[in-house]
Amino acid sequence: MSSDPTLAADLTRTILTVSDFPRPGVSFKDITPVLHDPALFLRTTTALAAPWQSAGITHVLAIESRGFLFGAPVAQHLGAALVPVRKPGKLPRARLTESYALEYGTDTLECHVDALGAGDRALAIDDVLATGGTAAAVVRLVARTGATLAGIAAVIDLSFLPWRTALMGVRTETLVRY
Ligand code: AMP
Numbered sequence: 001m002s003s004d005p006t007l008a009a010d011l012t013r014t015i016l017t018v019s020d021f022p023r024p025g026v027s028f029k030d031i032t033p034v035l036h037d038p039a040l041f042l043r044t045t046t047a048l049a050a051p052w053q054s055a056g057i058t059h060v061l062a063i064e065s066r067g068f069l070f071g072a073p074v075a076q077h078l079g080a081a082l083v084p085v086r087k088p089g090k091l092p093r094a095r096l097t098e099s100y101a102l103e104y105g106t107d108t109l110e111c112h113v114d115a116l117g118a119g120d121r122a123l124a125i126d127d128v129l130a131t132g133g134t135a136a137a138v139v140r141l142v143a144r145t146g147a148t149l150a151g152i153a154a155v156i157d158l159s160f161l162p163w164r165t166a167l168m169g170v171r172t173e174t175l176v177r178y
Contacts, residue, residue: 004047010040011155011176029156029178031127035069044175045070048153049077051173052123055150059116061085061124061138063109070155071125078123083115085124085138096144100137109137111145118146128156129174132166139170 014033021028035041048070059081062071068084075082088097088108095110116122124138135152142149151171157163159177 003050004043007043007047008176011044014040015156015176029128029158031066031069031155034155042073044155045073045077047175048125048155048173049074052078052150052153055123056121057123057150058120059083059122059147061111061116061122061142063124063126063134063138064090066127067125070127074123074125074153080123081116083111083122085109085111085141096141098137098141098144100133102133107134107137109134109141111141113145116142116145116147120145120147121150122147123150124152126152126154128158129154129163129167129172130158130161132161132163135163135170136166139167 016030016033018028018030034044057078057080060071060075061083062068063085064087072082088110091110091112094113096113097108097110099106099108122142124135126135129135139149153173155175157174157177
């Protein structure tokens with residue numbers, strides 16, 4: 001049982017759905033109103049961190065770009081290192097790179113090779129789990145570092161999209177389901 005039983009309802013009331021953005025047919029979940037409400041934003045990042053408090057998390061991987069907004073406070077709640085997982089061309093030093101398929105084309109995520117390694121326990125954070133392609137790329141990235149992935153946490157579960165299949169066998173925790 002969540003220690004914040006009204007959080008899901010408050011998030012549902014606050015997150016806005018924007019039809020046909022960024023392209024026709026997409027119902028975009030706009031989390032910026034959550035950021036505009038300091039108390040709700042704090043409750044959100046507290047609840048994202050809560051299931052992992054005893055999971056021995058040493059590193060929080062924040063996925064560019066909205067994952068940065070939630071990942072940084074979660075790292076602080078957990079007393080863990082913060083690792084930005086970035087789009088190509090942003091990280092200045094030696095990197096690990098993982099590409100993944102989009103509906104049209106591919107996308108790529110990177111982390112610094114020295115960001116984490118064997119013996120570390122990682123938690124990855126994003127705002128939305130949709131197809132799961134982004135998070136699955138992070139699963140592969142963490143595997144290549146030699147670290148253990150404890151799981152993935154996100155604010156929003158788009159349950160009508162196939163992220164559960166893409167992340168089979170990975171512990172996932174989300175706060176609100178559509
Ligand atoms: P996916 O790789 O399909 O699971 O998509 C996850 C990424 O795309 C996340 O980083 C989200 O920020 C973004 N995303 C996918 N679908 C939506 C949506 N309906 N509303 C807002 N963001 C989305």
